[in-house]
Amino acid sequence: MSDVAKVLTESLPYLLKYQGQTVVIKYGGNAMLDEKMKQSVLSDLLFLKMSGLKIVLVHGGGPAITEILDKFEVEHQFVNGLRYTNKKTARLALMALCDLNKSLVCDMIKLGGKAIGMSGVDGTLIEAKQLSEQYGYVGEITRINSELIENVLKMDQMPIIATSGVDQMGNIYNVNADTAASHIAAALKAERLIILSDVRGIYTNFPDESSFVEEIFYHELKALVSSHRISGGMIPKVEAINYALKQGLDQVVLLDGRIKNALLLELFTEKGVGTLIKR
Numbered sequence: 001m002s003d004v005a006k007v008l009t010e011s012l013p014y015l016l017k018y019q020g021q022t023v024v025i026k027y028g029g030n031a032m033l034d035e036k037m038k039q040s041v042l043s044d045l046l047f048l049k050m051s052g053l054k055i056v057l058v059h060g061g062g063p064a065i066t067e068i069l070d071k072f073e074v075e076h077q078f079v080n081g082l083r084y085t086n087k088k089t090a091r092l093a094l095m096a097l098c099d100l101n102k103s104l105v106c107d108m109i110k111l112g113g114k115a116i117g118m119s120g121v122d123g124t125l126i127e128a129k130q131l132s133e134q135y136g137y138v139g140e141i142t143r144i145n146s147e148l149i150e151n152v153l154k155m156d157q158m159p160i161i162a163t164s165g166v167d168q169m170g171n172i173y174n175v176n177a178d179t180a181a182s183h184i185a186a187a188l189k190a191e192r193l194i195i196l197s198d199v200r201g202i203y204t205n206f207p208d209e210s211s212f213v214e215e216i217f218y219h220e221l222k223a224l225v226s227s228h229r230i231s232g233g234m235i236p237k238v239e240a241i242n243y244a245l246k247q248g249l250d251q252v253v254l255l256d257g258r259i260k261n262a263l264l265l266e267l268f269t270e271k272g273v274g275t276l277i278k279r
């Protein structure tokens with residue numbers, strides 16, 4: 001059998017396994033910076049959709065938000081991995097994320113796919129309230145309009161979601177994209193949540209390459225946060241993973257969005273390439 005035929009044949013059990021399953025993919029802003037890799041990730045997402053998976057793409061855009069804030073000379077800083085946000089920052093974050101959102105939709109169309117881009121503000125997709133005064137207009141999610149996402153999926157379109165939130169008074173909140181992805185996965189009762197970042201996975205002693213782990217239990221991950229071996233943007237990810245696992249997902253996978261075909265290797269081969277976090 002040729003190598004190509006072998007690969008195709010071996011993918012059959014996975015195609016059957018994932019048929020009709022909902023998979024939420026969180027695509028981080030740092031992993032999106034390389035244009036070539038971005039196109040490759042989008043092409044893998046389209047491949048997965050055409051293979052019968054219900055793909056929901058939730059994206060971040062930290063670097064794009066930073067760029068726009070710098071351009072408008074708005075001061076910004078991160079506290080515990082979350083960006084302190086005032087009213088102006090929340091609007092500029094929405095602006096940057098929506099711009100990115102539409103460019104992802106255009107890229108998907110160019111690849112031959114069908115996608116609908118939405119922010120969490122549209123249709124109150126992500127309803128939020130103030131998390132704490134400490135962070136200003138950073139949102140804590142109070143409800144996900146899962147019906148809206150399900151309807152988009154029913155239309156055979158890929159939902160692409162920018163994660164700003166809104167409250168009943170029309171106030172805009174800056175919602176961390178990992179947090180949003182975990183709430184969306186839980187609300188949709190998704191089979192899987194995959195977080196695409198700019199790191200191979202979890203390191204028990206970051207950045208020591210030899211401390212990379214293929215599998216880890218959540219309680220072990222939590223211990224790494226307590227001992228300060230997990231920091232920065234990884235902190236909201238750990239919180240998000242906790243939420244998803246508590247809400248019933250069996251596992252969450254952290255993957256390097258800069259590895260070519262990481263998603264296909266993770267879903268369609270025996271051995272994944274990232275870190276699997278279990279309950």
Ligand SMILES: Nc1ncnc2c1ncn2[C@@H]1O[C@H](COP(=O)(O)OP(=O)(O)O)[C@@H](O)[C@H]1O
Binds near residue numbers: 027202206229
């Ligand atoms: N123990 C750890 N293992 C892996 N990454 C870690 C760890 N502690 C901190 N990090 C940092 O977390 C970063 C991922 O978070 P972030 O930059 O916010 O990504 P994204 O833009 O994908 O949301 C990694 O690039 C790494 O610098």
Ligand SMILES: CC(=O)N[C@@H](CCC(=O)OP(=O)(O)O)C(=O)O
Binds near residue numbers: 028083
């Ligand atoms: C509250 C908060 O920190 N919001 C994030 C929202 C974007 C995000 O989460 O993007 P990444 O996934 O690329 O990090 C921010 O302002 O950067």
